[in-house]
Amino acid sequence: MHEVIAEEWNQEANDGFKWQQRWEGVMSSGFERTDNEVITEAAAPEIVGSTAVTVVLSRCQIIASNCGDSRAVLCRGTETIPLTVDQKPDREDELLRIEEQDGKVINWNGARVFGVLAMSRAIGDRYLRPWIIPVPEISFTTRTDEDECLIIASDGLWDVMSNNEVGELARRILRRRRRYAAAGEVTAAQTVADSLTEIAVGRNSSDNISVIVVDLKSKKKQRNT
Incomplete structure (x- = not known):
């Protein structure tokens, strides 16, 4: 994943975008490319998937990108700050997205998409498209x-x-x-x-x-x- 993100950054044209917009484009295309490579390189069958969380650390910023229910947190002084939010099927916005595409979230040892997967986004898991998607959520945190x-x-x-x-x-x-x-x-x-x-x-x-x-x-x- 880190190699893909680095390559996407080098290939991404600046085009006058703000640096945050550029990173959002890099992370989104990096996760999509990784998802495609899982299939094209036969790394895993369609019923296999994975969460993915990446963090880019610069001198002034922490850029976190998450797909699934892995998590990144920042210890700052006496605080523990979440940098990502778990993408669970019963999270209000994720539930709405799934149901708008005629999907179902069933409680089977916790909320699961069609009673199977306990997360709403992932790399792989192609058999549950379009409800399970490889689209990351990205956060920016200024370092102190x-x-x-x-x-x-x-x-x-x-x-x-x-x-x-x-x-x-x-x-x-x-x-x-x-x-x-x-x-x-x-x-x-x-x-x-x-x-x-x-x-x-x-x-x-x-x-x-x-x-x-x-x-x-x-x-x-x-x-x-």
């Missing part, structure tokens, strides 16, 4: 000096931990590890990711668990802590 870390994870984590629980644990571990970290040790961010994964497994999460943690504090600030 209070930003601690980014946490990007699949729903195996979020099914058993709230945003606030994840944020509190991340802040606690990061600050402790930054203060006492020795050369050659596992990074503070990796320690957070490992700890979150272990907790999700310990809580018997029934879905896949992928966790990426990005430490947003500069090395200079870490040395001064």
